[in-house]
Amino acid sequence: MKKFLYCMFIIFFLTAISAFAAQPDQRIEKDAYQKELEKLKKENPKKYEEMRSDFVFITELVLATLGYSIEPFDGILDEKTKIALKTYQKKRNIPETGDPLSFDTIEQLQADMNTIVYHPVILPRLHVFTDLWDEGYVSASGTWVLSNDKMGKPEQTSKINCDRHSNICTEAVAIVSGKGSERILFVDIDTYEIERWDDYEIVTKPLQSTIGCVRYVRRINRLQKSVTGIRSTIQNEDMCKGVDSKEIYMVLTDGFNVYWDLLQERNKKWRQLLNISPTLLQQLESANKEKSK
Numbered sequence: 001m002k003k004f005l006y007c008m009f010i011i012f013f014l015t016a017i018s019a020f021a022a023q024p025d026q027r028i029e030k031d032a033y034q035k036e037l038e039k040l041k042k043e044n045p046k047k048y049e050e051m052r053s054d055f056v057f058i059t060e061l062v063l064a065t066l067g068y069s070i071e072p073f074d075g076i077l078d079e080k081t082k083i084a085l086k087t088y089q090k091k092r093n094i095p096e097t098g099d100p101l102s103f104d105t106i107e108q109l110q111a112d113m114n115t116i117v118y119h120p121v122i123l124p125r126l127h128v129f130t131d132l133w134d135e136g137y138v139s140a141s142g143t144w145v146l147s148n149d150k151m152g153k154p155e156q157t158s159k160i161n162c163d164r165h166s167n168i169c170t171e172a173v174a175i176v177s178g179k180g181s182e183r184i185l186f187v188d189i190d191t192y193e194i195e196r197w198d199d200y201e202i203v204t205k206p207l208q209s210t211i212g213c214v215r216y217v218r219r220i221n222r223l224q225k226s227v228t229g230i231r232s233t234i235q236n237e238d239m240c241k242g243v244d245s246k247e248i249y250m251v252l253t254d255g256f257n258v259y260w261d262l263l264q265e266r267n268k269k270w271r272q273l274l275n276i277s278p279t280l281l282q283q284l285e286s287a288n289k290e291k292s293k
Contacts, residue, residue, distance in 0.1 A: 123255025136164030213240035
């Protein structure tokens with residue numbers, strides 16, 4: 001219970017830091033932040049010192065979580081805390097100021113704690129049901145991956161039901177988005193008209209996105225028990241500016257494999273952040289390899 005409260009305390013205060021150092025566009029220019037800090041220091045020294053002490057305390061907690069030995073947590077920027085902070089700053093390739101209020105340090109601490117608290121969602125296994133193909137019913141579930149690119153939001157899963165009598169394929173999509181502790185679940189349902197349903201495959205008509213930038217086609221192969229998709233760009237001007245013009249090819253795959261890859265990527269980043277000895281790091285990596293066998 002104490003460990004849980006400790007972690008929640010860190011997350012809460014880092015969120016507060018992020019809010020303090022952010023404008024509506026989610027970040028401020030470094031010089032603007034510094035000016036506000038200097039203004040506070042000059043006009044309200046007492047409040048500035050209180051805030052500085054709070055930030056030192058938060059930094060102590062975060063550094064301890066990352067493996068830096070700086071106890072006790074007292075909000076005092078003593079020599080031990082300064083050395084630990086400079087070691088962290090050097091490791092993260094940011095200015096070695098020893099100041100927890102520096103803009104670069106606040107941003108980096110927030111980013112690193114997002115990595116620490118993040119754990120990928122366990123996604124459903126791939127399942128393609130074709131036993132009732134001739135009766136006019138097919139279903140599939142799994143996670144979309146791209147065959148020629150990296151998925152922008154890999155933590156997602158889809159459930160597709162195709163009904164020949166209504167000439168419709170319905171796809172329910174759940175997507176987890178966001179960073180660190182600020183994660184949100186989005187759910188959407190798309191309806192595809194069926195263009196062709198023969199003995200071998202189902203192909204849908206193109207479905208245009210809400211804002212009209214791209215359109216999607218779904219294809220289900222009976223023999224291979226595979227589900228694929230194509231995203232074609234209609235336009236990339238005005239509201240669609242920045243949308244890649246190339247076709248994107250999608251494959252519905254086993255969600256557990258996606259989860260496992262995300263977990264390994266997260267663990268790799270996590271190990272890189274920790275301030276631990278090379279020997280202990282080697283032991284952790286060996287233990288992970290044994291678990292994966």
